[in-house]
Amino acid sequence: MKRIATAVAAVMLLSACGGDPLAGSGNNEPAPTDTIVVGSANFPESRLLAEIYAEALSAKGVKVSKKLNIGNRELYYKGVQDGSIDLIPEYTGVLLKHINKDATEVGSDEVYAALKKALPQNLVVLDKSAAEDKxxxxxxxxxxxxxxxxxxxxxxxxxxxxxxxxxxxxxxxxxxxxxxxxxxxxxxxxxxxxxxxxxxxxxxxxxxxxxxxxxxxxxxxxxxxxxxxLEDPKNVFAAQNVLPLINEKKASQQVRDTLNAISRKIDTKTLLDLNQKLAGPDKPEPEKVAKEWLAGAGI
CATH class of the missing domain: 3.40.190.120 (Osmoprotection protein (prox); domain 2)
Structure with a gap:
């Protein structure tokens, strides 16, 4: 119990220091038309993927800003819907279930196809990666x-x-x-x-x-x-491939090409390796790990 109490205190401290990127007045205003606002959920892998997206787009001359560590899907998806966030890393199966709780698709391709149909008109998902985090x-x-x-x-x-x-x-x-x-x-x-x-x-x-x-x-x-x-033979947890969810108005061909190139390079082993780096003794910042991976991947 002591270990849990210490961990809870650490998480609360981080939350207090970082704050809620969507809380307070003005933060739900639409993103600037000339900028892609990149968001993330409140766990390391999501923050890392968001940094990879942001760094790659910035390197291509796209103006970006970041709202990271927002919280759970129930919170950040509202930001994507109202246009205060333009781009966020997502996972196919859980996003589909969030939009349509009655969805029955479980396979990777079936979930991806159903997700594209289920999204509201102002949002699109780009190419799914081979990386799966369930x-x-x-x-x-x-x-x-x-x-x-x-x-x-x-x-x-x-x-x-x-x-x-x-x-x-x-x-x-x-x-x-x-x-x-x-x-x-x-x-x-x-x-x-x-x-x-x-x-x-x-x-x-x-x-x-x-x-x-x-x-x-x-x-x-x-x-x-x-x-x-534990194995899940009855598929409570559907396929969960990593992919970008983006405001369609911000998804120019250059943006699509850049993000799709990232998806082609990321597989499950890559995610495991990147998460291992984040958990390393030196606890590197996700931005640093993102830059190193992009350089090695040639993006």
Whole structure:
């Protein structure tokens, strides 16, 4: 519990220092017509991808500004809709579910096609990358051994006895707790509101405060702590390919070509490697890692 309290305090401090880029008067005004405002969610991989987009566009002479670390999809998507944010890295499956909670597509190409149809007229997604970062239910190696867990099917008999941890929005998303209940009849003993794939969730698993949790499959903490990702045979979590979501008015051919070139270069191994760098002992800034990757990728 002490580790969780310390991690919570750290997250609160970061939030207090960084603030909410969409909070306060004037921040929801439309982006300038000559500038692409790049946003990100509130977890490291999203911030890194946003920095990659921003740096690449800036190098091509496109004027950019940044509103990073905004928060969850329920918050930042409103900014994309109202035009105060122009561009943000997204994940196909969860974005589709956000727009259409009844979507049934699970495969990569099917999800991508359905997403393009579901978007409002002022928004478009560009080419999807091969990189996939899925939500997952994760347990420690010890819990996996104790209950003989390899998949979510194996977890079902024990859900009622276990505490689950994850970001607050996981409680209400159709591909969150409600999806686990609908597809696996899994209802946990309790839900503990932690963070978005960050130190609080990792600490909760390690302290056994929660016995299962929501993490992202490209999170370096999974490998570092020998956590076990439970297989999802009933596809609560659809394909989640990384791609840019952008205001159609700002998607010039130059912008499209630049962002599509990035998507062609990013695969899942790339994401894993980049997240490992972000989690390194020196804790480099996402902007630095982004610049180094772009130089190496020749973009």
């Amino acid at each position: 939500d997952a239910v994760v347990v420690t190696k010890q819990i996996a051994a104790q209950y003989s867990l390899k998949s979510l099917d194996d977890l079902v008999p024990y859900c009622k006895d276990l505490a689950f941890g994850g970001p607050p929005e996981f409680q209400n998303r159709p591909d969150g707790l409600s999806g686990l209940k609908a597809k696996y009849n899994c209802e946990f003993k309790e839900f503990k509101s932690l963070d978005v794939g960050g130190p609080v969730t990792v600490a909760g698993l390690k302290d056994n405060t929660v016995q299962a949790a929501n993490l992202f499959t490209t999170d370096y903490a999974i490998k570092a702590n020998e956590f076990v990702v």
